[in-house]
Amino acid sequence: MLNNTYIHIPGVGKSLEQKIWAQGIHTWEEFLEMEDRISIPSTRKAIICEEIKKSSERLAAKDYHFFTQCLPSAEHWRTYPLFSESVAFVDIETTGLSQRRDRITVIGIYDGRESKTYVKDINLDDIVDELSKYRLLVSFNGARFDIPFIKSEFPEIEFKQLHIDLMYPLRRIGYKGGLKNIEKILGISRSEDTEGMTGFDAVRLWKQYERGDKDALAKLIKYTNEDIVNLKTILELTYPKMVEKALNA
DSSP states (O other): OGGGOOTTSTTOOHHHHHHHHHTTOOSHHHHHHTGGGOOSOHHHHHHHHHHHHHHHHHHHTTOHHHHHHHSOGGGGGGGHHHHGGGEEEEEEEESSSOTTTOOEEEEEEEOSSOEEEEETTTTGGGHHHHHTTOSEEEESSTTTTHHHHHHHHOTTOOOOSEEEETHHHHHHTTOOSOHHHHHHHTTOOOOTTTTTOOHHHHHHHHHHHHTTOHHHHHHHHHHHHHHHHHHHHHHHHHHHHHHHHHHTO
């Protein structure tokens, strides 16, 4: 979807992007090949052509900073297929909802192949180096919760990556509610151990672990790992609908 995108180009909004698509011009390559057929002012057309060439160069170089800066954050989902080789699906657990009073207990990272877990007072500080490895982050409600919480505890993390907060593109295609509700709608099941668990259960499990219950930590980690693995499943199941919605808006 990224190389179908024009709204990252200065002066191009969604209405012009839709106008370009409506003329049967979808990809950057098609625009350059058929620019003479596109009915928009020549000056603007020339600017778009130059920006397409620049965008193609930046994409070939996997320059995620370029797209982070020029692509509206609500449209970062468009980058997924072309940056999925360097993606981190991210989820955190905390002692509560307040960034001032509460602390992160667990951070889960899934790169599409392997899950990694970072735990308070064990290896949580390693998350600073881990997050720097990725060009693209994917979360659910992460823009309002996970990322600000991580920034609060680790201000040295700059978060220059592309970031897909799945909650918003999912809403646009009709999937509302929390992560667990969307999993059920899509037929994604949880393990018997974690079925029905919520964030409040995650807080309770951490408190049990602090009282010496190691099994509680194991269950908490399992719950977090299912969250991050399911994020990938949800994104890949719904991505075609996101594309269809964008192209036919």
